[in-house]
Amino acid sequence: MNEKTIFIKGAALSKDTVGREKEEQLDKIRTPYMVDRDRIVHSKSFRRLKHKTQVYIKTSGDHYRTRLTHTLEVSQISKTIGKGIGLNEDLIEAIAFGHDIGHVAFAHSGEEALNELVKDGFKHNEQSVRVLRCLEKDGRGLNITIEVLDGILKHSGFSKLTNNKAMTLEGQVVKYSDKIAYVNHDIDDSVREGILNTSDIPKNIIKVLGCTHGQRINTLVNDCIYNTLDNIEKGIIEVSLSGFVNESLIELRKFMFENIYLGNILKEERNKAKFVLYNVYNYYIKNIEKMPTLYKEIVEREGRERGVTDYIAGMSDDYCLLAFNKIYVPKFVIY
Template identity: 65%
Template sequence: MTVREKIEQFERLTLIKGAALSSQTKGREKEEILDDLRTCYMVDRDRILHCKSFRRLKHKTQVYIKTFGDHYRTRLTHTLEVSQVARTIAVGIGLNEYLVEAVALAHDLGHVAFSHVGEEVLDKFLSQGFKHNEQSVRVVKTLENGGKGLNLTYEVLDGILYHSGFANGIANAQTLEGQVVRYSDKIAYVNHDIDDSIRAGLLKQEELPKDILKVLGRTNSKRINTLVRDIVETTSYNIKKNIYKVCLSEDIGKALENLRDFMFKKVYLGERLRVERDKAKFVLSHVIEHYMKYPEEMPEMYKIIVEGEGLERAVADYVAGMSDDYCLNTFNRLYMPKFVIY
């Protein structure tokens, strides 16, 4: 018996009914020889960790535009926090930790430079619209590995695609593990963005809604602890009644939703960041405009996309992959003078 088969056997013995067993995966688009040491989801996790798109997350901002402090979150540290929250929840419920980890690490690979401002610009630019969750799937299926993709399992792709959104009626991931990542993403970013906003002087502790703090807790760690415990307890209780859906209790879920709404009004779309958001839109729009005029300046892979899927798609893929630093450097190279003009 191989190490992989021992892990698969351990999963069958320890995970709950409804968990995604590695041995029962729907497989990959291109069939592969099974690894002797790692399950399919462990293989996916490792491919994601070692891909270039993952490394670029360290230079993509989470909320703030070009912050210079060492302690602000980036898209990479956000991803690691989501993974930590999701794995804790998965273990608490009895789900496949490896699948959760793979989805969590890949969920934001398609995010654009300058946080949600970048997504807004590309959404207006691309005729069929742009959503970072769909772009994350495109990254791992089409753009990574020199255009070959990572050939991830169906369950990981499904979890990436449906990680986004918090409103009722939005489609859920087919696995409970994918649903865990969706909640973990919200739990992580709402709380760490509060921490960063207070550090940046954009928000004061006393401005946080007191009724919400009474339910969730006054500190970042207490709120995360409340949310994680509630989602484990509520989901586990529902599963005992044969309701296979990851969820929070009504009161805790409403408190998280209200806290998220508060952050959108006060910080994400607030007036204090409007000037910086407008600057970011200006930079991105001009970089897009340049490559629409001069597509021959893009790397070879994107020229192939031009031929197969059109110029608009190729430019969107290229710009979406840029980190904040790379996008700013590109803008400066294209539009700023190289010498002082007297």
């Protein structure tokens, strides 16, 4: 495939990749980014995403998003934007599939808990890179290209005050797509849960983005494509939304953080999740020998906190709850 004739100038060409930390022979059929995508999809960490919470923990319905379905929606949105602009979809897909692979159980609550427990803090984007570099394949890592790791590392955050722009346009697309996906599908899940009505969304946001799930995503995807193409035509090699649309997305995201992610409605459930994670973490800090071999080896090389953090961060919601029950809940009474 001659990528140069397919993609726009400024797209990431496979032949120009910075490469991998460990040099390896090129695949006869797949580009380096296709190889990365396949390695991520076939990883154990990727499969665990199906049992990691997006927002709603242990819901009874089948239609709530998990961390895996969120990842698939990010991939779909980012590939649509990438195709519309003329970028490398293989690179986009690899970044999208790996962007949340280091996320903790119990969604925002889990990340918040680990961030409070770990001396230097915890960020899921940094953990995602760590998983791919040195935890997968029993500590050998997947030897992913620098462009994919960079896009994953810089997908998080949405502030212009931080220098957090991915080195490729493809990575920048995934960052926007992540926000487009989760803000809108979390609205959908919150309406399904009965704790939010679409009429609660500020009218000025509805006026710009649309009143339905489909309308909002369509507005944001189209705006991202056309505004980025306009940027490139002006010599600004950057992915972005136009002024009013970008402000509306930021305001909608703020609304969700204040009312759903960090609001009072889910506070009790968030506190329960944090209680579980705190206690499981503290147990393993005191009982290193109870962890699998990989994490005990990390403790020997990098310290107790690092090994326990890697173990806890890799747990799915179900696994973490099982660990909590096994450690703290009595199985029978001895007289």
